[in-house]
Amino acid sequence: MAADAGRPAPAGVATGPGTVRIAVDLLGGDDAPAVVVDGALRAMRADPDLHLLLVGPAETAAEVTDALDPAQRARVAVRPVRDAVAMTESPTRAARAHSTVRAAVAAVRAGTADALVSAGSTGATVTAAVLGLGRWPGVRHPALVATLPAVEGPVVLLDVGGALEAHPATLSRHAVLGAAYAAVAHGITAPRVGLLSVGTEAGKGDRARRAADPLLAVGPLPCDARYVGLVEGYDVTLGARADVVVTDGFTGNVLLKAIEGAYAMAGGAPAGGGAPRAAALLGISGTVVVCHGAARADDIASGIALAAHLWRRGATDTVSALLAGDGPGDRTDRTTDTEVTAS
């Protein structure tokens, strides 16, 4: 609870009621640092109560401060770190090294930032966050949560890359996380939760889905959420049947990228917005947002805005509290989280 337990801000840190301090990994992402610098500036222009802790080389951070009006420079602090995480590095090694993402996690842990945003290697960010901030009780596999526009409102999709193996206990646990997130982060009343499969009739799906379906049917859900059973691929994009769609991180990740490609093929995203390029990491004691590795400046700005929104809503604390005491969690799943422990 390192980050959100600190709200309101610790004594001595000047923050107003809406003020939020986001640590930004300047070296994360395929096109870092240029797009991160640009995205940070856009985010600051859009949100006057936003403060940034820039984590990366001092000369890169200077590109941000130099571009700001002198009166605005007090909104920026710098944590000088030189090392980035290469996409080819093992997540564990990357998270243990003296990297920008590790320094950003440390800032959240220390309470000098309220949340962090990185477009670097998802595996390294998840691992650094797990090691540096800790998991919620009852959550073995943190989930990356993305929100897609759909016909009648947003659809919350999880997991989109936090835990890649499909385990029934994890799917069941993520249903609880997703329901709470939909209610807290998006204000969805009594969210409908569906399990992604190849058909809607009971019994459709692979072994993991056929085992998870009855678990979800009996598991209590927070926020008056109800389980609506199996849903299909359309329900992720069109959203008719469920407000929350639960799947494993492998499927969710390839799905999100295929949808992004489909919108590009169709000549552009629908009016309500395209596939999101920033996702919240849920199940960690702190507010963490992961941006797409190929993030552009506006994706970085969206990720920073999402982190600010989640912190202002107290989403991490509230979702965590909704989970507390509602069952054994997914610790019955003793398997190893691929991304977190790969070495």
Place this chain on the structure above:
Amino acid sequence: MAADAGRPAPAGVATGPGTVRIAVDLLGGDDAPAVVVDGALRAMRADPDLHLLLVGPAETAAEVTDALDPAQRARVAVRPVRDAVAMTESPTRAARAHSTVRAAVAAVRAGTADALVSAGSTGATVTAAVLGLGRWPGVRHPALVATLPAVEGPVVLLDVGGALEAHPATLSRHAVLGAAYAAVAHGITAPRVGLLSVGTEAGKGDRARRAADPLLAVGPLPCDARYVGLVEGYDVTLGARADVVVTDGFTGNVLLKAIEGAYAMAGGAPAGGGAPRAAALLGISGTVVVCHGAARADDIASGIALAAHLWRRGATDTVSALLAGDGPGDRTDRTTDTEVTAS
């Protein structure tokens, strides 16, 4: 080889050089028989060398013949069968009952039809085809193969629902099937084959993908195909990196439906066409096309046209011959095919 081994047509069956006889399951699909009747008529109008064997209630078949010009009625034969397969039935029971799909398979086996098309339960069709026509040597898990439009040409995606579990040996075998299919059915020269994962760097993915990647890297591919490594969701829709994208049937199925939903959200399919609603079943000794359960009349017509195209190209025979003698196949994978043996 019941179906294609019969080409040219057995003595006594009147077929011209381009003539093809497709068995159509009148009762398969959510909106059967109305859309199947309509689709059959559209297919006949579009292809003057197309003959149909209508498998279903005589009065439904009469709706097709009654709508035809009397001179065209000789192009239609009827196999009266009353029972459909319900979507909720177990595939094995459905395939063993005296159902329309089983009768259509029997017609292909007997050589009275060259290929079959059904929009009924995928599991029942796959099971009926496996039991009635047999698998190719070296193919334990038949694959459903869909072709998507992309920027520089079609992308062959498999599996989209034939075998739902992700096994490295099956993924490796399906890479061979997909490469041969891309070359034979679509005329793609030296196809590039990719394995769908969450990133392109080696080591990205769940356990099944990390085990399959080195298998694909060393396994020989037919038709001068080459393995290009891991690809991502975008590569299914945009097609920049691979002509053939290999994944498990669970992921492929939800992906295809999410893409279909994305095009609907974006206001329509791209100029090159949307997500396909008909897929070829590969690995079966016969030409079998499975249409989407929610098929509309034009989807049924497309499925019939695909079956005719595949039979005229001798695709099933040619792909099967390309596979013969190229290794042990996926029989090293001793697990059970979910759809085929569920009871």
